[in-house]
Amino acid sequence: MTLMDKYIAEVGRHLPRKNRADIEAEIRSTLEDMLDDRRQTRGAADDAVVVELLKEFGPPQEVASRYQTHQHQYLIGPRMFPIFGLVSRVVFAVLIALSLVGLGTDLVKTGFTAVGFASSVGEWFASTLSGLMTALGYIVLVLAIIERTTVGRNFEKESKEWDPRELNNAPDPDQIDPPDHIFTIIFTFLGLVILNLYPNLLALRFVNNGLQTSVPILTEMFFRFLPWINVMSLILIGFNGFMLAQRVWKPLTRILSIMIDIATAILSITIMQTPGILGITLEALTALGISEGANELSQLINSIPTIVIAIVVIVTMIKVVVTSRRLFQDKSRSPYPITK
Amino acid sequence: MENDELVQNMLLELRRGVLSIAVLSQLSKEEYGYSLLKALSDKGMEIDQSTLYPLLRRLESQGLLESNWRIVDEARPRRYYVISPQGRIVLNKLKREWSTMTETMQKMLS
Numbered sequence: 237m238t239l240m241d242k243y244i245a246e247v248g249r250h251l252p253r254k255n256r257a258d259i260e261a262e263i264r265s266t267l268e269d270m271l272d273d274r275r276q277t278r279g280a281a282d283d284a285v286v287v288e289l290l291k292e293f294g295p296p297q298e299v300a301s302r303y304q305t306h307q308h309q310y311l312i313g314p315r316m317f318p319i320f321g322l323v324s325r326v327v328f329a330v331l332i333a334l335s336l337v338g339l340g341t342d343l344v345k346t347g348f349t350a351v352g353f354a355s356s357v358g359e360w361f362a363s364t365l366s367g368l369m370t371a372l373g374y375i376v377l378v379l380a381i382i383e384r385t386t387v388g389r390n391f392e393k394e395s396k397e398w399d400p401r402e403l404n405n406a407p408d409p410d411q412i413d414p415p416d417h418i419f420t421i422i423f424t425f426l427g428l429v430i431l432n433l434y435p436n437l438l439a440l441r442f443v444n445n446g447l448q449t450s451v452p453i454l455t456e457m458f459f460r461f462l463p464w465i466n467v468m469s470l471i472l473i474g475f476n477g478f479m480l481a482q483r484v485w486k487p488l489t490r491i492l493s494i495m496i497d498i499a500t501a502i503l504s505i506t507i508m509q510t511p512g513i514l515g516i517t518l519e520a521l522t523a524l525g526i527s528e529g530a531n532e533l534s535q536l537i538n539s540i541p542t543i544v545i546a547i548v549v550i551v552t553m554i555k556v557v558v559t560s561r562r563l564f565q566d567k568s569r570s571p572y573p574i575t576k
Numbered sequence: 577m578e579n580d581e582l583v584q585n586m587l588l589e590l591r592r593g594v595l596s597i598a599v600l601s602q603l604s605k606e607e608y609g610y611s612l613l614k615a616l617s618d619k620g621m622e623i624d625q626s627t628l629y630p631l632l633r634r635l636e637s638q639g640l641l642e643s644n645w646r647i648v649d650e651a652r653p654r655r656y657y658v659i660s661p662q663g664r665i666v667l668n669k670l671k672r673e674w675s676t677m678t679e680t681m682q683k684m685l686s
Contacts, residue, residue, distance in 0.1 A: 255633075261645070262609065265654050266625060269610035294626045302630040 250300035
């Protein structure tokens with residue numbers, strides 16, 4: 237096997253099987269033509285001339301790669317990339333949300349001890365990361381298949397038939413979402429009215445031996461926090477009303493929003509961690525003559541504070557991260573002032 | 577140094593588009609790869625063989641060239657390329673576009 241044979245075989249190793257023999261034959265024919273040329277100018281062609289010629293022709297892998305320029309050299313091409321971004325974002329958001337729910341449940345089970353917390357968060361991080369990587373792999377695989385099939389080609393055809401009139405307005409991240417603020421105001425107000433004026437509504441009602449009895453859900457201990465709850469609720473209503481009037485988010489209002497979220501979370505956790513805030517205890521139920529299922533019911537009700545804490549911590553974390561991200565985007569997004 | 581690299585890359589892009597027209601224009605009569613390489617070089621269009629052969633194949637797969645293996649004058653087998661009828665139509669269009677483009681560029685650069 238001559239040096240030229242070895243070279244051609246090496247190029248062939250990196251060529252698609254379909255055209256390999258044909259391309260190899262053409263490279264051989266060209267190399268021999270080039271070698272003939274050198275023989276004529278130099279009189280003879282020894283190994284050194286062949287080496288020089290092959291070096292000039294280029295490294296085998298590089299030569300082979302030039303024959304593949306018209307084929308797919310990427311897993312996900314430009315036409316599929318926007319879909320890849322969209323699908324990845326949706327799948328990642330769903331996975332993270334699900335894993336956060338799992339983390340919350342885990343934290344409830346471990347009872348918020350330092351060791352349990354660290355272990356749950358560690359496990360959550362590892363499993364979430366592994367889940368995200370697996371999901372990413374599947375997304376790439378599916379889109380790579382689509383890219384190489386008729387579906388992909390049809391998609392390209394469809395993407396060319398677009399109508400500019402179908403374009404949506406670019407969403408403005410600084411614009412407030414009024415229903416969100418109206419919803420917060422209404423529910424905070426309702427909460428304030430019930431807690432201050434109709435606390436008796438917050439009770440579990442039973443019919444026992446033909447008599448209607450009730451057990452208040454919240455105790456005197458809970459209502460000791462009422463002034464704090466009122467202050468916090470009024471701040472929340474005031475802030476959301478202010479945002480409805482302003483219509484746009486500004487760095488200062490985003491910072492205020494983060495502070496209110498954190499303060500609300502601290503107050504909620506403090507209340508929920510206080511023992512004796514719930515009135516539905518085994519004793520209370522027994523005193524009312526309810527014995528059947530009383531134990532299970534009181535256990536169920538008394539696990540609520542822990543669940544609430546977990547939800548509050550997770551929701552606050554998400555809200556703070558989202559608001560902080562937008563706060564930093566405010567600073568870097570626009571190179572010139574935009575008149576709203 | 578950085579500018580040199582930038583210029584090289586831009587020239588490469590510029591040449592890439594021109595090469596197809598150059599190759600099509602030289603294949604009104606049959607040529608095999610190496611003879612075409614020399615014909616282009618004689619006219620001042622230096623092209624690397626590792627660029628030319630894949631380009632010939634691409635033009636052939638697009639239906640702009642035709643090729644066949646032949647032995648001429650008892651030499652070794654060679655693959656001969658010639659422009660196809662479709663290639664002629666495309667080349668004529670490209671020629672017209674090229675004239676307009678060079679005219680425009682002359683105006684812009686003078």
